Amino acid sequence: MTGPLIKDDRLRKISFTGSTPVGQALIREAADKVLRTSMELGGNAPFVVFEDADLDKAVEGAIAAKMRNMGEACTAANRFIVHESIADAFAEKFAAKIGSLTTARGTEPESKVGPLIDGKARDGVHALVTEAVEGGATAVTGGAAVDGPGYFYKPTVLKNVAADARILQEEIFGPVAPIITFSTEDDAVRLANNTEYGLVAYVFTKDLNRGLRISERLETGMLGLNAGVISNAAAPFGGVKQSGLGREGGSEGIEEYLYTQYVGIADPYAD
Template sequence: MVLKKMFINGEWTDSYSGKTYQVLNPATNEKVADVAYGSTEETREAIKAASTAFNPWASLTAKERSVYLTNLYELMIKEKESLAESITLEMGKPIKEARGEVELAAEYLLWNAEEAKRVYGESLPASHASKRLQVIKQPIGPVGAIVPWNFPISMLTRKIGPALAAGCTIVIKPASKTPGSAVRFFELIEQINLPKGVANLVIGSANSIGDELLSNPAIKKITFTGSTSIGKKLISKSSEHVKKVSMELGGHAPFIVFEDADLEEAADGAIISKFRNSGQTCICLNRLFVQTSVKEKFESILVDKVKSLVVGNGMDENTEMGPLVDDAALEKVESHIKDAVQKGAALLTGGKVCEQKGLFYEPTILSNVNSDMDITYDETFGPVAPIYAFETEEEVILAANDTEYGLAAYFYTKDLGRSIRVSEQLEYGIIGVNDAVPTTVQAPFGGWKQSGLGREGGHQGVEEYLETKFLSIKY
């Protein structure tokens, strides 16, 4: 089995210590790959490479940078199957979902290839006849990016796409669970002949690599997707050099079903939102609020649909839900369900580990859940949908907003007035109205409150990698 290496200054690199580690397939517990395990020195070398490459890269025209991103997009589409397989083997996602992730990831490159040519400045009216006032945008500098395991390719391109489009260079640390997906992506980067040092990949110790990215003054911006607890630490450590940060952090999405909703459509949406990627997504349904008058009927529809889900190895084309990523994830699901049932929740379906080999848990529906249960405030990150009853619109808005998170929220209704009222009152960065899959490359992605800072996607995404400079020219 070939050793997966780091990519620093255009070269494939072993860890300087020679240390490696194993990546296991959560569906089979079999070894996927041996991977180089880097630390501070490799990160420092990658930062040096990114710093050296920055000025030449930033000096290219937007069109020239755009060509590299477009070529990378085309190569990703060509290599979709190999990229998808790397995702599924490392973290268990069904292969059909993995293909969809690769397609979306490639679209982020294509979108930002075009956005590179849309970084506009301004000409301002001057207060004096002999002055000319201008505002220009310039790349912030070398970027440190930390990528999660649950969407290991799309989260990578959501960072590298706008960074390179803006004229920044980048050092990327993938999640330790999914390094092979990043390695496969960097093999494509090598094929498009991206200038050395523009994009670098460092794999290994999260603490050592993260600390170097945060403490090294050459890194001007940190971009991170992951838990709120880790994000807070990164923000705090970034303050030493006042680095710019963008953070897409935890979520605890409410999914509201009003009595006037199409219940079949709402149930389908709930399944897509909750059980996609085995519930291991930051924007997935975590609290399912159903109006009392339709609760019993909706539960019946939902349970029937959930019972038909095919759970299995993600490499099987028929699989609709794969394994959890590791033992800790499985334990958290079990803990939340046990706590809820002990406190009075009703188990409608699921509720136990699957009999097959691997880290599989049955898709689970809990009813009669209340605010005394851990699952109400703690993000589960697993295939469990807790159902809460509500009576009024005002009541459910208060309950939906009763969390420190504010990433995504969903609700189903046929009432146009309600769609406007509820959308405006929910304290979330992303709202899906009768839509369980709102994410798209042309729209901003990010959260309110403790769900993050900044946005990825849309024209807002490139702005996160730019500095604004005001010019006052007197003649």
Template structure:
């Protein structure tokens, strides 16, 4: 349903690609602005939402009138191939939906260097995004980049703690912590720190780890052994620096890539988990004293994709929302992704927006027509 929502949304947005008629600046002249498809686009997509990350990029491109090339993640190529089959069955003309698989280095270089590709859209790490931007530079491609995050999740002392726990669970443990907008640093004000930690512990220990096809399972495995090792590294570094394990903290008894949902308390700000995206089911709890410190900690990162905070004071809500350097902010809300709103970040978290009425603009070129000799 999530993947289909982008196709439905942009199918309708395609009807609303409006131009402009600008009031004339001289006698006998008319000024018209039109929007045209940019041309061939290439979409390089990640593994964590193998269908939705494709439709969020291809939906607006196709609706704008472009043909596209999908380069799916090597871990999840079959979702892209299945979507191509569905596009064919739906009557999409040959050559509009194209999928290529294979070594990422070779395919990526072709997509970034080929002058026929006029637009590149990518979701993935900031490191790879920098490389793709550099490779696109010689042909001056239009790009949109949805890159790494390090989302703060702030709980102020006036927050509804039960609601904050629900939001933290949704933001942190969705997809076993493997989303780019997952809460990576949970900042809790001193006055409610212990109460929030206790409530979160109860909720986390109620999660059921297992095969997603089994009844009542809420947490699946991590993507590969390397992901498990990164989670272990972050936990080991934090505990070495003084953090304590509230619950979890080790590989799950099921084996494989399963990991116990984890909470760390009293995590110091110099821990690796404060600066690096974990991409796993670990909730590190950091303390803060006041609003100014919370904002400073939230912004103490080169990334600015998503952020969250829970508070009830209306003045605080506006002050904090305006001060946090992030492209998206959930205020008393832990789930923010939807096709109707603009998705994207600031700083080193990316360029451009996906979804909403803005998403289709990434696949359009603006053309200005100056008509003279009209006479009046």
């Protein structure tokens, strides 16, 4: 992958937004010249809904977190971890809301869900859904491609997803929401952290103390507490684990392009 840019002695830093495999390759290349790097890479965001959450607000937040750019966003909610006592009600409300979104080309006035980037992406999303259903999951709504022109996929909600399903391990990058359940707070944390990624997480609960307590246990660079959209140019954006390193935005983002120089000055008039 080495190219003229990375070999150039004037280069001091690499900032990259994209997939984790490409980011890993760039970090290896940067090591040869000891370059500073900022990496905003893949995600597998958990969306945790506790039993005391406002269900309607949780569904609104789920739509916002899942459907941004048809799910083709690193910050998109990827795994919906819902307390077992409200999982069916959440799935029903979420499916009704997401299923009502019209899939059509952007030139159509009624369009709410556009196409995925290409046929390979759509086929990959459908393969994840198909495997999940074959493994015991149920499609509450959606679960199929939509005729084009264009590479459309129906907004989909899956419940009863197996714990080892591939759809829970990989970044879906499409309008599909797999739901799994938990019974205790420890279960929720374990399931949320069960990924190599750590970009963003979403937590819905009326208990602020619980929300803050959970935030300290989740392995993510960002957290949306009762919020489905948290990106803000004034805030530090970035993740941990294989979601990357460094930050964009805020004062932390500026610091990524600066270095500290210490100057010790002796008093020239001292005896």
